[in-house]
Amino acid sequence: MxxxxxxxxxxxxxxxxxxxxxxxxxxxxxxxxxxxxxxxxxxxxxxxxxxNELARGLYTQRTKSIGVIIPEVTNHFFAKVVLEIEKAAIEYEQTVFLCNTLSDNALQDFYTLRLSEKQVDGLLLLGGRANETKTNVQYVKLLKDYIYPTPVVIINGKLDNYYDNCASVSSDEHEAMFQALDYLTSLGHRKIGFLGGKRGIMSTDIKLNALKEAESSFNYVMKEEWIKLSNYTYQGGVDAMLELLKEKELPTAIISINDEVAAGIINTCISKGYSVPDDFSVLGFDNSSISTVTMPKITTLSHPYEELGSIAVDFLNNMINDKPLKDVTNINLKMNLVERESCSRPRRDT
Amino acid sequence: MxxxxxxxxxxxxxxxxxxxxxxxxxxxxxxxxxxxxxxxxxxxxxxxxxxNELARGLYTQRTKSIGVIIPEVTNHFFAKVVLEIEKAAIEYEQTVFLCNTLSDNALQDFYTLRLSEKQVDGLLLLGGRANETKTNVQYVKLLKDYIYPTPVVIINGKLDNYYDNCASVSSDEHEAMFQALDYLTSLGHRKIGFLGGKRGIMSTDIKLNALKEAESSFNYVMKEEWIKLSNYTYQGGVDAMLELLKEKELPTAIISINDEVAAGIINTCISKGYSVPDDFSVLGFDNSSISTVTMPKITTLSHPYEELGSIAVDFLNNMINDKPLKDVTNINLKMNLVERESCSRPRRDT
DNA sequence: ATAATTAATGTAACGCGTTACATCTTTTAT
DNA sequence: ATAAAAGATGTAACGCGTTACATTAATTAT
Structure with missing residues (x-):
């Protein structure tokens, strides 16, 4: 040698x-x-x-590398968060290993092990296993067995109470739904639908729950027929909207699980001769790049991307350096409404 | 310890x-x-x-990690390539360090050094320094000084003839322009414009050169006034189109530097009361996700993403293992036309 | 000028997996 | 039964930066 x-x-x-x-x-x-x-x-x-960082890391037990596991970078939401994570990581002299699971749980397990072998100083998880409404026990076991005591931070998800060296940073989607409903009802909408998403995934379940809970605080009605789940894609928006259009009675406003779905909804409306926002106000979620290219542009609830990334990295670094994480290890950040063009007062009966 | x-x-x-x-x-x-x-x-x-992979790598002089340096993952083109790279890398048991330069050259230098310290087995470069029409000599020196003999592969760019342990894999954008022109002229267009991009960047210069060269092979005219450069963004498309619209005589077809620009062009046309494709056929480049959400959907030249990633990783791995790279170290892959809705026969005088 | 500090620098072990080479078994051949 | 070959396992050095501890040199104090 x-x-x-x-x-x-x-x-x-x-x-x-x-x-x-x-x-x-x-x-x-x-x-x-x-x-x-x-x-x-x-x-x-x-x-x-x-x-040679390897030699240094071998002795110091610090690699200055962190692992980031996401479903797919091609999804704009993840790309934005990854970018912010990296911008924050650079401040701590950390370099990131990026792992795309393609939403394949086995691959997520595989990468988790791989990152453990790479001796990452910390792990950042988003989506996938970390965004399932009921925490996956086997995955937590994997973390305990092979990652512990390496700290883990979850972005927009949870695993807490299971893995004890874990913190989380999330967008407050529950509160965001209240903002959405407040906005829409104050615009005069009383019939509100919800399209896209999938049960069992936190970002869907949280919104759906909020939708029900908020009914007592705001003046609107939500009917089961106005909720059409599908997935998180443009096509999912198209499909869900087509489905909704079959109903005899229709809502005047639609909340979409995300902007891709909102885009699908908007274009479907237009293709079918409806106007957005006149016939249907369509509210998006995420504030991803697609929201400014549809016509009309999408009014949406934006994630605090920059904070999501920087706070997550801060948390991770504090844990890496054994600094106490104050009181809270799970924080919720406010999402904020970005008004563009896809919502207005309802034209029809309110 | x-x-x-x-x-x-x-x-x-x-x-x-x-x-x-x-x-x-x-x-x-x-x-x-x-x-x-x-x-x-x-x-x-x-x-x-x-x-412990660190210990193993220290002795074997192989870290099973490769570095990928790109401008920004939030750009859909890069995200797609990164995803393909990773999918290919997994086959070789390599994990990727992702570095976003934010198009900041100093940051690119910084990351290059960082990856050298991490002892990556290979380096994959796209965009930025590797996509400048005239190779940046200082950067090549940096590679020679600190990366050599670690192999480098460039995707859609070049550095060859300078750094001798380097290969490249590119989309043949020159030929793609010929395809574009063939397609447009066969549709009946004779007046063709070109919007977006920036001189000095390979992906722009190559297309511009092809546009001139092809004039002798196809029956069309290109006027300098129909070339409006700006950048690679949606807004760049808007700006360029607005600029073009000031001309007294207008082309019937427009080739855009990429799909984001094409989207900006399309929406600007629509806002100004023009129809796409009837008044203007708009051709995109890249086949990024935005191309299916505009109305009309964008007809575009797609990169062979999957091959781009897999061949690049193959090349890199052959070099890592000292396998000869056959004859070629620089290969050009054919782009292919994806017909959607933004191009048709010209309505006006052809 | 001499002791007591402080500053500079060196030595060697350490972190952990790998592998060349040596040693010890077991099996096969004669 | 004995030599030869093959199989199994162990020893120790190696890759390379860091750091505790020791040693030597330069200052400062007395």
Missing amino acids: KRGKVSIRDIARECNVSVATVSRVLNNSGAVKEETRKLVQSVIDRYNYRP | KRGKVSIRDIARECNVSVATVSRVLNNSGAVKEETRKLVQSVIDRYNYRP
């Missing part, structure tokens, strides 16, 4: 100093005579020497 | 065998008595032991 790259010993030899001294100038630690430091630094530069 | 996790020595002690034997069952290498193997394996399982 011989390495092409130069090692700290090569530098030490060249400088006639010990590796300890080189290490000291490398880390700006310990006392090193200015003269020595300059000499060593010059040799380091001349040889384009960079310390 | 004491570790919480169990190490190979713990397993060895528990089994009353040497670490070599444990290592052998771990890697299925060397001769191990079936009985011993079973014993060791059972202890490994019981202790939830997983080998």
Whole structure:
């Protein structure tokens, strides 16, 4: 085993100093005579020497790498969060391993193990297993068996009460539904539908529950026939809307599980000769890029992307460095309404 | 320094065998008595032991990690390629470090160094420095100084002839423009414009050059006034189209630098009372998700995403394992036309 | 000038999996 | 039964940066 790259010993030899001294100038630690430091630094530069993070991590038990597991980066929501995570991680000198599970649970397990072998300092989970309404026990066991005590932070999901070195940062979708309902009812809507999503997934169940709970606070009616679940895609929006259109009585406003679905709904309305927002106000969720390209542009509830990423990374880093996480380990961030063009006062009977 | 996790020595002690034997069952290498193997394996399982990849990598000089540097994952094109890269990488048991430069060259340099310290087995570059028409010499020097001899593969870009352990995989955008022109002229268009993009960036310059070269092969005219560069965004499409609309004479077909720009163009046309494709046929590029949500849907030239990712990773792996790369180290893959709704025969004088 | 501090620097072990090489068994051949 | 070959397992060095501890040099105090 011989390495092409130069090692700290090569530098030490060249400088006639010990590796300890080189290490000291490398880390700006310990006392090193200015003269020595300059000499060593010059040799380091001349040889384009960079310390081997593997060796460093092996000894320090810190790899400065964190793992991020998501369903798919091609989904704009995840892409935005990943970007924010990375921007925040860089502040802590962490580099991210990105793992796409393709919503395949076995693959999520596989990656979890893989990241454990890579000795990541922390794990960030979003979607998939972490966004199921009833926490998956086997997955938690996997974490306990192979990841513990490495800290885990969940974004928009949960696992807490099961894995005890875990925190979470979420968008408050429950409260967001109240905002949505407040907005829509104040616009004059009384008949409100809900399209897209899938039961068993937190982001759907939370909204559905809020929809029911809010009925007593706001002046609207929600009928089961106005709830058409499908999935989270554009096509899901099309399908759900087509389904809704079969009903004899129709709502005047529609809340969509996300913007992709909202886009599908809007385009379906238009294709069928309806106007948005005149015939149907369509409210989106997420504030993803698609929301500004439909016509009309989508009024939507935005995730606090930047905070979601930065707070999650903060949490993770505090845990990595054993700093107490104040009182709360699970925080909910407010979503905010971005008014664009897809909602207005209802044209028809309110 | 004491570790919480169990190490190979713990397993060895528990089994009353040497670490070599444990290592052998771990890697299925060397001769191990079936009985011993079973014993060791059972202890490994019981202790939830997983080998430390850092230690392994330190000795083997292979980290099974590759670095991917891109401008931003939030850009759908990059997200798709990254996803394909990862799907391909998993076949080679590689995990990917994702680095977003935010199109900041200093950050790209920073990440390049960082990945070098992480001892990645290979580097995958897309966009940014690797997509500038004139290769950035300083960046190549950085690669030579700190990355070499680690192999590098560029996707949709180049650096070749400079860094000698480098291959590239690209979409043939030049040929794609010929396809585009062939398609548009055969539809009857003779006046063709080009919107979006930015000079100095390969994906723009290649198309622009092709546009000029192709004039002798196809029956169309291209005027300088019909070329409005801006950038690669939706807003860029809006701006460019608004600019174009100021001209007295207008083209009947427009080629956009990408689908985001095409979407901006389409929506601008519609807002201004024009019809797409009747008044203007608008052709996109990339086949990104936005192309199916505009109305009309965008006819576009698609990148061979899956191959782009898998071939790039193949190349990288061959280089990592010192397998010769056949003859070619730079390959061009055919893009293909996806017909949707944004192009038709011209309504006006052809 | 000498002792007492403080500053610089060196030595060697450590973290953990791998593997070349050596040693000890077991099996096969004669 | 004995030598030769094959199989199983162990020992220890290695990859490389870090750091506790020891040692030596330079200052400061007395």
